[in-house]
Amino acid sequence: MSDIQTAARDIHEEFTDHLDIDLEDVSARLERLVSEYKVPLSEARRSVENHYLDEAGLERDDLASGSEEEVSIADVNQPEQWISLTAQVVDLWNPRSDAVGQVGLLGDETGTIKFTAWAKSDLETLEEGSVYRLENVVTDEYQGRYSVKLNKTTEITEVEDEIEVGDDDSTMDGALVDIQSGSGLIKRCPVEGCTRVLQNGRCSEHGDVEGEFDLRIKGVLDDGKSVQEVIFDHEMTEALTGIDIETAKEMAQDALDTTVVADEMEETVLGRYYRVTGPVMGRYLLANEVEELTEPVDPDDVLIQARSM
Amino acid sequence: MADNTTPTREPARRVFATELNDATFTFKESEDDRAPVYVLLPTGEQANRVFVVGTLTETEDVGRDQEYWQGRVVDPTGTAFVYAGQYQPEAAGALRELETPTYVAVVGKPRTYETDDGTVNVSIRPESITVVDESARSRWVTEAAERTLDRLGALDSEGNEYGVRAQEEYDVDPSVYQSAVVEALESLDELDAEAEPAEDLSSGP
Ligand SMILES: [Zn+2]
Numbered sequence: 001m002s003d004i005q006t007a008a009r010d011i012h013e014e015f016t017d018h019l020d021i022d023l024e025d026v027s028a029r030l031e032r033l034v035s036e037y038k039v040p041l042s043e044a045r046r047s048v049e050n051h052y053l054d055e056a057g058l059e060r061d062d063l064a065s066g067s068e069e070e071v072s073i074a075d076v077n078q079p080e081q082w083i084s085l086t087a088q089v090v091d092l093w094n095p096r097s098d099a100v101g102q103v104g105l106l107g108d109e110t111g112t113i114k115f116t117a118w119a120k121s122d123l124e125t126l127e128e129g130s131v132y133r134l135e136n137v138v139t140d141e142y143q144g145r146y147s148v149k150l151n152k153t154t155e156i157t158e159v160e161d162e163i164e165v166g167d168d169d170s171t172m173d174g175a176l177v178d179i180q181s182g183s184g185l186i187k188r189c190p191v192e193g194c195t196r197v198l199q200n201g202r203c204s205e206h207g208d209v210e211g212e213f214d215l216r217i218k219g220v221l222d223d224g225k226s227v228q229e230v231i232f233d234h235e236m237t238e239a240l241t242g243i244d245i246e247t248a249k250e251m252a253q254d255a256l257d258t259t260v261v262a263d264e265m266e267e268t269v270l271g272r273y274y275r276v277t278g279p280v281m282g283r284y285l286l287a288n289e290v291e292e293l294t295e296p297v298d299p300d301d302v303l304i305q306a307r308s309m
Numbered sequence: 310m311a312d313n314t315t316p317t318r319e320p321a322r323r324v325f326a327t328e329l330n331d332a333t334f335t336f337k338e339s340e341d342d343r344a345p346v347y348v349l350l351p352t353g354e355q356a357n358r359v360f361v362v363g364t365l366t367e368t369e370d371v372g373r374d375q376e377y378w379q380g381r382v383v384d385p386t387g388t389a390f391v392y393a394g395q396y397q398p399e400a401a402g403a404l405r406e407l408e409t410p411t412y413v414a415v416v417g418k419p420r421t422y423e424t425d426d427g428t429v430n431v432s433i434r435p436e437s438i439t440v441v442d443e444s445a446r447s448r449w450v451t452e453a454a455e456r457t458l459d460r461l462g463a464l465d466s467e468g469n470e471y472g473v474r475a476q477e478e479y480d481v482d483p484s485v486y487q488s489a490v491v492e493a494l495e496s497l498d499e500l501d502a503e504a505e506p507a508e509d510l511s512s513g514p
Contacts, residue, residue: 175449177321177360177416178436222360224323224456263399271362271414271439273448294444299451303494306458309487 003072003110004030007045010069011052018056026052042075074110074166076148079141085148087113088131088163091289093235095119096245102126103235105288106134106148107165111279112288117150124156133157142195144281170285171277173293174223176269183218184262185248187211215245217265221276221285229284230276236287240274241265321360321416323453324350326387327489329359333429334478335421348419348431351479352460352486353472356419359433361389362441362449365413368404378404380438382415385450385493390432391415400435407440414441414449447497454490461487 008027015021026048033044053059070084090112092104101119104126105112115137117123126132135155137148150156182197189196189203190212196203198211217232217240238244243251243265252258278288324332332348336355347355363384371379372394378401380391393400400417407413417435424430461483464472476483 175321175360175414175445177358220318222321224320224360224452225459227318227320266399266437267439270437271360271416271441272445293448294442296444297448297451299447299454299494299497302451302454302458303491303498306454306487306490306494309458309461 003041004034007041011045011048014049015052015056018058019052021052040075040077042071042077072110073106073108073113076113076139076146079139079146081139082136083139083148084133084135085113085137086131086133086159086161086163088165089126089128090165092126092128094238094244096234096238102150104128108163109166111166112169114145114147114288115150116147117154118152121150121152121154123150123154126156131159131161131163133159145279145286169277169288170228170280171275172221172223172228172285173273173275174221174228175271175273176219177222177227177271178220179262179266179270180218180220180229183216184265185245185252185258186214186216188214213245213249215243215248217241217269218284219269221274228276230278230287231284232287232290236290237265240287240290241268243268319357321358322350322354322356323449323456324356324359324361325453325457325486325489325493326361326363326382326384326389328352328386328457328486329361329389329419329433330387330431331479331481332356332419332431333421346418346420348421349471349475349478350460351475351481352457352483353464353469353475354460355471358416358436359419360414360416360449361433361453362412362414362446363389364410364446365407365438366410368407368409370405376401376405380404380413382413382433384453385496386489389415390430391417391435391438392420392432393435393438397435400438403438407438412441412443412446414439414445450493450497454494457486457490 005027008023008030011026012021012023029048030044033039033047034041073087087106087108090105090107092102095103099119100116101123102117104115106115134150136153137150140147140149187198188211189198189206189209191206194203194205196205201208203209215234215237217237219230221228221230232240248261251260273293275291275293276285276287278286328351331351334349335346336349337344337346345357347357350356361382363382365380366383367381369379370376375395377394382389382391393404415433415435416437417433419431420434421429421431463469464483466472
C-alpha cells in the first residue's frame with residue numbers, strides 16, 4: 001500500500017464516526033496535494049484533516065483519541081511529538097554516558113533517524129538488523145536534526161517484516177581537507193534547550209555558565225569537484241577519530257588545554273578519504289555514518305579513458 | 310561567478326606535480342588585497358587550493374634567521390615543493406618531525422616565486438601535512454588522474470574562460486599532462502601486478 005493510501009485510511013478512520021466520509025475522496029485530496037502540488041505527505045495530511053474538521057465543525061482536539069500516530073521517519077519534523085514507528089535497527093553505537101542504555105540509527109523506507117533509549121527505562125535490548133514496531137516514542141530536535149527517544153512507556157514489538165531502508169540521505173566520498181574551529185572537545189551551554197557552544201566559558205545567550213563537555217568535528221569533505229561541510233556529532237567524532245570523551249578530557253587535563261584534542265584529531269583524519277552519509281541541513285551534512293575508504297581503487301577504467309583521449 | 314556576500318570555499322584541485330610546477334601564471338579575481346590568489350593550471354582551471362598526496366622524501370630547514378622548512382613530495386610524475394615557516398606552525402612542525410620517506414597528504418595554497426635568474430617556481434604553502442597510508446596515496450593518484458582528464462576534456466569547451474587563458478599563457482602542449490596521467494596510472498597497475506601472484510596462490514579454483 002502506498003503512503004498516501006495508508007494516510008487516507010488513517011484519516012478515513014479518524015472521521016468515520018463524525019462524517020459520511022468517502023475513502024476515495026480522502027485519497028484524491030491527498031494525491032492532489034502530494035503529486036500535483038508537491039506538498040510533503042505530513043503537510044498534505046494536516047491540510048486534508050483540516051478540511052474534514054471544518055466540514056464536521058470539529059476542533060483538532062476532538063479527534064485525538066489519545067493514541068499516537070504511526071509515522072514515517074521522513075515525516076518526523078517536529079520535536080516533542082509522541083509517535084509510533086516501524087523501523088529496522090540500522091546501526092548501534094556506543095552509549096556516551098551511563099544514562100543511555102542504547103543509541104543508534106533506525107531506518108524505514110523513507111529514511112533514517114537517530115534513537116536513544118534511556119538506561120533507566122529498562123527496555124528490551126534492540127538488535128542490529130531486526131525490525132521493531134516502537135509505540136510511544138518521543139521526537140526530539142537538536143541543531144536541526146531530529147531523533148526519537150525511547151522511554152518507560154515505549155512498547156517494543158519485534159516484527160518479522162523486512163524493511164528496505166530508504167535514504168533521504170546524501171552520501172559523499174572525499175578527502176577530509178579541513179577541520180574548522182569549534183571542533184574537538186567543546187563545552188556547551190547547559191541551559192535547557194540551549195546547547196550553544198561556549199566561547200571562553202560564555203554562552204552568547206546565557207553568559208557565564210558551567211559548560212558540559214561534548215565532542216564535535218566541523219569538517220570539510222572535498223572530492224576535487226565540490227566541497228561539503230560536515231558535522232560529526234559526539235558518536236560520529238568518536239567513530240571517526242577513535243577518541244572518546246573520557247580520553248579527550250584526559251588529554252585536555254594533561255595539557256591544561258582543550259585544543260590538543262582537535263590537534264590530535266587533525267593528525268588522525270586530515271588528508272584521508274572517507275565516505276560520509278547523512279541528511280543535509282542547510283550548509284551542513286550531518287554525518288550518520290562514516291567509513292574510511294581504504295579499499296584499493298581500480299585505475300583501469302581511468303587508464304583506458306586516458307589512453308583513448 | 311564571484312559572489313561577494315557568501316564566499317564559498319572552492320574544491321582543492323588534484324594536480325600532479327608535473328602540472329603544478331608548470332602553473333606559473335597567477336591572478337586575482339578582484340582588486341581587494343584579501344582576494345584569493347589563483348594559479349592558472351595549464352589544463353585550464355583556476356586553483357586557490359590544492360590537495361596532493363605523495364611520498365615525503367626529504368625535509369630541510371632552509372631558513373636563515375628563522376626556521377623555514379622545505380619538503381619534497383613526490384608523485385609518479387614529479388616532485389612538488391612545500392614550504393612552511395612561522396606562519397604555518399603546524400605544517401612546519403610536521404616537516405621538522407616527520408621521518409622520511411613517508412606518505413603524506415598536503416592541503417595548501419599554490420604559490421609562485423621568482424628566482425634571481427628570473428625563473429618562476431611553484432610551491433605549496435601548506436595548511437596541513439598529515440601522514441597517510443598507501444591506500445590514500447593510490448586513491449589520490451587515481452583521483453588526480455580523473456580530475457586531470459576532466460580538465461583536459463573541458464579545455465576547449467565553449468565558455469571555459471580558464472581554458473582559453475591557459476592556452477594563451479602557456480606554451481606547453483596539454484597532451485604532456487595526458488601522458489603524465491597514463492604513466493601515473495600505469496605505475497599503479499605495476500604495483501598491483503607485483504602484489505597479485507601471492508593472491509592467486511591462496512585462492513582455490
Ligand atoms: Zn545558553
